[in-house]
Amino acid sequence: MSVFITGVAGFIGCNLASELLAKGRIVAGFDNLCRGSRVNLTEISSHPNFSFEVVDLSDIDAYRHALHDLHRRQPVTEVWHLAANSDIPAGTADPHIDYRDTFMTTFNTLVLMRELGIPVIAFASSSAIYGDHGDRPLNEDSGPLLPISNYGAMKLAAEAAISAACESHLEAAYLFRFPNVIGVPATHGVIQDFMRKLRETPGNLDVLGDGSQQKGYLHVTDLVDAMLFIRETATDKLSYFNIGASDKGVTVRYIAETVRAHVAPEATLSFGQGNKGWVGDVPKFTYLTEKLSLLGWNPRLGSEQAIRRAVKEIARQEFGS
Numbered sequence: 357m358s359v360f361i362t363g364v365a366g367f368i369g370c371n372l373a374s375e376l377l378a379k380g381r382i383v384a385g386f387d388n389l390c391r392g393s394r395v396n397l398t399e400i401s402s403h404p405n406f407s408f409e410v411v412d413l414s415d416i417d418a419y420r421h422a423l424h425d426l427h428r429r430q431p432v433t434e435v436w437h438l439a440a441n442s443d444i445p446a447g448t449a450d451p452h453i454d455y456r457d458t459f460m461t462t463f464n465t466l467v468l469m470r471e472l473g474i475p476v477i478a479f480a481s482s483s484a485i486y487g488d489h490g491d492r493p494l495n496e497d498s499g500p501l502l503p504i505s506n507y508g509a510m511k512l513a514a515e516a517a518i519s520a521a522c523e524s525h526l527e528a529a530y531l532f533r534f535p536n537v538i539g540v541p542a543t544h545g546v547i548q549d550f551m552r553k554l555r556e557t558p559g560n561l562d563v564l565g566d567g568s569q570q571k572g573y574l575h576v577t578d579l580v581d582a583m584l585f586i587r588e589t590a591t592d593k594l595s596y597f598n599i600g601a602s603d604k605g606v607t608v609r610y611i612a613e614t615v616r617a618h619v620a621p622e623a624t625l626s627f628g629q630g631n632k633g634w635v636g637d638v639p640k641f642t643y644l645t646e647k648l649s650l651l652g653w654n655p656r657l658g659s660e661q662a663i664r665r666a667v668k669e670i671a672r673q674e675f676g677s
């Protein structure tokens with residue numbers, strides 16, 4: 357009886373795997389290492405209950421071969437599907453990337469779950485499925501769902517495919533709509549971008565957009581805790597939850613100032629124009645998380661605390677200090 361994680365070598369996947377192993381579960385994971393890394397698995401790679409294979413999940417033949425083989429050795433009882441393109445601008449430049457790594461990996465996962473009779477999926481969805489609703493607070497039933505990035509569009513299409521599979525062959529599905537998640541090992545994201553820019557040009561930090569973009573941030577330890585709580589507690593056949601801090605979030609200016617104070621106090625901040633960092637960036641969203649709160653879970657860290665903790669952690673990762 358094992359848990360299978362796709363995208364296990366990525367930022368959230370390796371944190372989830374560690375937590376499941378700590379709870380005594382048997383965990384297997386696949387990743388094609390396009391963004392994840394074996395280094396992220398160093399701490400768990402020799403754990404007796406963990407196994408890992410490099411597999412491209414968009415290649416159905418390779419995926420079928422590897423998953424059938426795994427299931428024969430160690431029956432998989434649930435899939436945590438985290439593999440996806442996590443780079444929104446890359447998906448705007450080339451929409452095939454989200455189609456292949458976000459949608460097709462989901463579609464192929466559902467095809468193989470059906471073949472193998474694996475009954476439960478937990479899916480890493482995103483606030484990006486809602487689109488740009490300005491100041492309007494968004495709960496799980498807000499609409500219309502009109503994503504403004506190809507990333508969000510393929511996440512929404514993946515949710516739709518899982519919903520349909522729930523009607524035909526799955527016993528249960530969990531759709532987790534993440535906000536911006538931060539912590540280590542960082543593989544992408546605003547804090548790491550700022551630190552890498554400051555390493556290149558220590559005197560100046562170019563910020564995309566005017567710094568007024570405002571979003572909620574959640575530390576990865578809270579995120580993993582919330583996902584496991586929902587998996588244990590929610591009883592609907594198809595459960596879908598916003599996961600996030602219950603505050604109004606923080607601005608990009610706040611993040612830039614926090615990073616600067618920590619790694620390059622002398623640097624000048626240079627802001628761009630407009631309130632979007634890139635095409636497909638939702639400048640502001642306010643997440644309502646009452647549904648999860650009513651189920652009994654609340655985050656330990658608010659957005660500001662999560663940013664401050666992640667800045668310290670990512671500085672250690674990037675600069676060793």
Ligand SMILES: NC(=O)c1ccc[n+]([C@@H]2O[C@H](COP(=O)([O-])OP(=O)(O)OC[C@H]3O[C@@H](n4cnc5c(N)ncnc54)[C@H](O)[C@@H]3O)[C@@H](O)[C@H]2O)c1
Binds near residue numbers: 364366368386387483
């Ligand atoms: N980090 C966030 O702020 C955030 C927010 C919303 C949703 N999510 C979602 O959570 C999940 C995990 O995100 P993350 O931050 O850990 O990103 P990540 O990029 O670190 O992890 C994704 C992993 O998927 C792997 N992958 C991509 N395409 C693949 C393919 N075709 N075959 C096999 N592996 C493949 C990558 O190598 C990577 O290790 C993703 O689905 C992401 O869209 C993340």
